[in-house]
Amino acid sequence: MTFYDDDIEAKNKESKREFQRRRDREIADLRSVLKSSEGRRFVWKMLSECGVFRASFSLNAMQTAFAEGRRDIGIMLVKELDEADPGAYAQMQREHYSELKSRKHEKEEE
16 A cells, blocks of 8 residues: 555545534434424425425426425435434424314314
């Protein structure tokens, strides 16, 4: 192994450590957001806006491509949620449906 190879190997190890530090911070940030009901509502809204819960198909191929791009970001966010807190998605889902049920009940009382 040459000096150059040793230098590249050292840089790769440092790069991997830096990547892991950044990744750990990202997951910690998301866990912090998920601790509050406000944070969970915001994340649920982003998933909804990304179209995770609906089909992307349109007769217009460009609209489909655009919707799939948004949906891909949402799916990435679901994966991040699972890594940060495996129960967070289910918790957000329960909270969302509980809110919908409450709204429906309020409307029926009017």
